[in-house]
């Protein structure tokens with residue numbers, strides 16, 4: 001996809017807001033912070049990329065969506081109406097987007113990584129789940145979660161039941177995740193490994209992923225960089241493209 005921000009406009013990337021956890025109060029606090037960030041972006045953004053796990057759980061039923069997040073949605077609508085491009089990626093927590101974001105926020109929604117050409121700067125951007133070596137359990141789960149029949153069955157559950165189940169599941173997987181890796185794994189960083197593999201096949205100037213919940217800015221060979229966007233539960237990091245460079249920054253840091 002070609003993007004032309006011109007000489008002065010910027011392109012912003014953030015992921016893993018996980019709106020909805022750990023409590024309504026904490027989530028609201030974070031939602032307001034995201035809105036302040038979006039307000040800043042709005043001043044000079046050509047495009048904004050929200051790179052997955054915006055919500056800790058999201059499922060669009062045919063005629064209804066989960067309650068909450070109204071301020072965030074209002075801000076997205078304002079941004080869309082201001083003519084700023086909105087690109088949204090599904091993450092492993094919110095992969096059930098079925099048209100609402102396109103309809104309400106004029107967003108482009110992606111379920112896989114996308115190649116960008118920003119005035120000649122090449123970027124591969126995606127949420128990052130299911131990429132790289134290992135994680136066989138999740139790769140299988142993703143097949144189930146993206147399966148049409150599974151989704152059809154789930155959508156027939158009453159939302160009180162379906163969303164209840166999902167929140168229970170999400171809490172469990174979070175407890176497991178908290179016990180493992182919030183630290184840098186060196187050569188074992190699987191998305192970094194994935195970037196290095198990709199770079200052998202085709203050069204990109206930047207690789208941008210989320211999912212890892214660890215802000216990273218690493219070299220991939222001599223000419224290429226891997227940026228992990230971190231998350232908004234504690235790091236509040238985002239990336240910004242300006243004049244051929246992409247930098248990782250901290251909001252209100």
Ligand SMILES: [Mn+2]
Pocket residue numbers: 016018053091093211212213
């Ligand atoms: Mn996440």
